[in-house]
Amino acid sequence: MRNNIKLTAVAAVTTALALGVTACGSSSDPASAKKADGSVDTSAPLVVAASPTPHADILKFVKDNLAEKAGLKLDVKEFTDYVLPNKATEDGQVGANFFQHKPYLDDFNAKNGTHIVPVVNVHLEPLGLYSKKAKALADIKAGQTVAVPNDNTNEGRALQLLAENNLITLKQGVGSTAKLSDITDAKGLKFKELEAATLPRALGEVDAAVINGNYAIEADLKPKEQALALEKAEGNPYANFLAVKKGNENDPRVVKLAELLNSPEVKKFIEDKYAGSVITAFGKPQS
Structure with missing residues (x-):
């Protein structure tokens, strides 16, 4: 959706x-x-x-x-x-x-x-993590800014993706309801909350952004090829x-x-x- x-x-x-x-x-x-x-x-x-x-x-x-x-x-x-x-x-x-x-x-x-x-x-x-500056996950480092969707369901989903790829640590058991306040270790990263539809346009203004699949498609991004991290379908x-x-x-x-x-x-x-x-x-x- x-x-x-x-x-x-x-x-x-x-x-x-x-x-x-x-x-x-x-x-x-x-x-x-x-x-x-x-x-x-x-x-x-x-x-x-x-x-x-x-x-x-x-x-x-x-x-x-x-x-x-x-x-x-x-x-x-x-x-x-x-x-x-x-x-x-x-x-x-x-x-x-x-x-x-x-x-x-x-x-x-x-x-x-x-x-x-x-x-x-x-x-x-x-949902995928994209960047115009980083070529790989290892390039996302302390001091950089990651943009995430600002709505309840998608922010939690975005934070889960970042946690699964060891970019942050979340409180145990928060699941899809995770919020920025549930981050126990941001590993030096900063976060910018934006409306999901605006994230592709903001990609050049931050170091990386978590973008919904449909918005990525509309922005001519290719999730399978360009995402530094991407959700899996199973479960x-x-x-x-x-x-x-x-x-x-x-x-x-x-x-x-x-x-x-x-x-x-x-x-x-x-x-x-x-x-x-x-x-x-x-x-x-x-x-």
Whole structure:
């Protein structure tokens, strides 16, 4: 997912939802999926809210190459923030979304009283440590400044990556909730907290930066080749998944889309298109 969490006021959410959605594909009204008795019309297109890269790209591949044969009508709508897709899914304005990972969703549901649940894992956008000055991890030394995302879930994730690569030491057991105050040994490093989306642009102003996979891709960075350290997919809680409002998991359209998103064709598409910048992470989401 685009992992920076940028919460906005409810009024702004409403305005942005009305004005800031870009449709990709048919312009079906999500409300048209409801029958007169309130039940879901499974013959209507499944409208899915998605971040542009790589989520909407993956969905467009499914729509153009797999959906018709599977009997699925798919409508992809792009969102450029991380509040609106869950709000729209909760309100029934879209039938599903594809942009987030479990730590973000858990935090969002808790703070907003929403009831969004994961359906199936699809991919991981590995978080990486990048530098325009250092050529290897050994070049990151005391006195240098490392920029990290400033939101709750991604800062913890970034600090875990640094700790796993022996650049810092964290308090035992802090996990993905780690904060700068949980660093027990900074090994002389200094830290700069920035909004995740701005980190690629700030890369030349610091000695190194931990950047989310999707932002790295958009900045023409090549995680597999250029990252000094990179997350692994196995057992990673940050896999991005298809999600729906609780109770809609068995909608036949959702079931079909989940199957297609975990298909060999999608695996090949991800491997060919992203060359390691996006990694498949198929299967059941972590509980």
